[in-house]
Amino acid sequence: MKFFNFRNKNQEQENEIRQSDDLILKSFLSEDTISEREAMNIPAVSKCVNLIADTVSMIPIKLYKEENAGGKRKTVEVEDERCDLFNLDTKDTLDGVQFKRALVRDYLLFGGAYAYIKKRRNTVKSLNYVSFENVHIIENFDPIFKDYNILIGGQSYKPFEFLKVLRSTKDGANGLGIINQNQELLKVAYLTLKFEQSLVSTGGSKKGFIKSEKKITKEAMDSLKRAWRELYCNTENNVIVLNDNLDFKEASNTSTEMQLNENKNSINNSILDIFGVPTDWNWETFIKTAVMPILSAIECALNRDLLLEKEKKSLYFAFDTKEITKGDIKTRFEAYKTALDANLMQIDECRYMEDLEPLGLNFIKLGLQDVLFNPQTKEVYTPNTNKVTNISDTGGENFENRNQK
Numbered sequence: 001m002k003f004f005n006f007r008n009k010n011q012e013q014e015n016e017i018r019q020s021d022d023l024i025l026k027s028f029l030s031e032d033t034i035s036e037r038e039a040m041n042i043p044a045v046s047k048c049v050n051l052i053a054d055t056v057s058m059i060p061i062k063l064y065k066e067e068n069a070g071g072k073r074k075t076v077e078v079e080d081e082r083c084d085l086f087n088l089d090t091k092d093t094l095d096g097v098q099f100k101r102a103l104v105r106d107y108l109l110f111g112g113a114y115a116y117i118k119k120r121r122n123t124v125k126s127l128n129y130v131s132f133e134n135v136h137i138i139e140n141f142d143p144i145f146k147d148y149n150i151l152i153g154g155q156s157y158k159p160f161e162f163l164k165v166l167r168s169t170k171d172g173a174n175g176l177g178i179i180n181q182n183q184e185l186l187k188v189a190y191l192t193l194k195f196e197q198s199l200v201s202t203g204g205s206k207k208g209f210i211k212s213e214k215k216i217t218k219e220a221m222d223s224l225k226r227a228w229r230e231l232y233c234n235t236e237n238n239v240i241v242l243n244d245n246l247d248f249k250e251a252s253n254t255s256t257e258m259q260l261n262e263n264k265n266s267i268n269n270s271i272l273d274i275f276g277v278p279t280d281w282n283w284e285t286f287i288k289t290a291v292m293p294i295l296s297a298i299e300c301a302l303n304r305d306l307l308l309e310k311e312k313k314s315l316y317f318a319f320d321t322k323e324i325t326k327g328d329i330k331t332r333f334e335a336y337k338t339a340l341d342a343n344l345m346q347i348d349e350c351r352y353m354e355d356l357e358p359l360g361l362n363f364i365k366l367g368l369q370d371v372l373f374n375p376q377t378k379e380v381y382t383p384n385t386n387k388v389t390n391i392s393d394t395g396g397e398n399f400e401n402r403n404q405k
Helices: 002-029 036-041 043-057 081-087 096-110 183-201 218-231 260-275 283-305 321-327 329-341 347-353
Strands: 061-069 072-078 112-120 123-130 136-139 148-152 155-157 162-166 208-212 246-250 315-319 372-374 379-382 387-390
Touching: 036 043, 036 096, 036 183, 043 096, 043 183, 043 260, 043 283, 061 081, 061 283, 081 096, 081 123, 096 112, 096 123, 096 162, 096 283, 162 283, 183 260, 283 315, 283 321, 321 329, 329 347
Parallel strands: none
Antiparallel strands: 061 072, 061 315, 112 123, 112 162, 136 148, 148 155, 208 246, 372 379, 379 387
């Protein structure tokens, strides 16, 4: 009998040890991960995501064609319905602005943005945004000749049927977003936010425990608990009277003692660095470090997934980044002046970009400000001497007066 009891006792201990090991294993396997909702509750994350998404959403995409005429290469803009789908109406429930915002949001937070390309033969009819949480990637096991299928709602699709914008990808199928790459930092930021919420809800009262030198009656215990709840409910009753032999011991520090403000500022700056947003705000730096990499990723995705193979030799999509400066008239006009001085643009081209009527001035200024060149007639006109010279005339014939033939 004693042997049987000893055996049962050992069995119980082994079961307890096994259960404790299972709990430890479950705690490791079920490590808390921050969700999208929790990440967007962090002010710095929400600010960066919305700021970058809003900036990208106002930049239109255009289609350009490279041509070679007479040995000279030139680029011309091409009117195409695919640009209208991306900029204006996707023929889905989202318009162009909402569509670009959704792509940038998924790209930043999850590392992958997807849109189904609905085609009729070789014509793109619509771009249907698909939320990241509904996309599942099924890859093959070949590390060299990589391939995958996209599973949505139990239906399998081929990669060429989707527009895919991926961040920090190594296989061209899965990307890494801010949430996955910076899980620990975001958890600290979120817990700091929750701690501040707890301080506000409790009126800043510290947590702790009450030490008594003798046993407390049930009535006194219930009265003390009730008074303690009222203290932490942030009501007017913010005083508790402890009777003799009762002593309160603090179990937490205040926000000042924890240097919460300093730590929060440091965390916010780290989050801004992750998104490429400058801590000391500068618009040009923001565009270069936070917006341009995303524009480049979207352009590559559009060129790969929306162009036919025969079109890829001469056509390419590119964002018209001139729209970024429309809110800053000083920067915009300084850019026009620089372009005019460098002969990159003409006056009517600048007026066209400002939605103004053309003046009919087709002149380009040469080195001297009082010398004008007409690229259509190949004539150089000097107002000071009232002379016109045709540079295509090998004889160098000069016209003393432009009005005389």
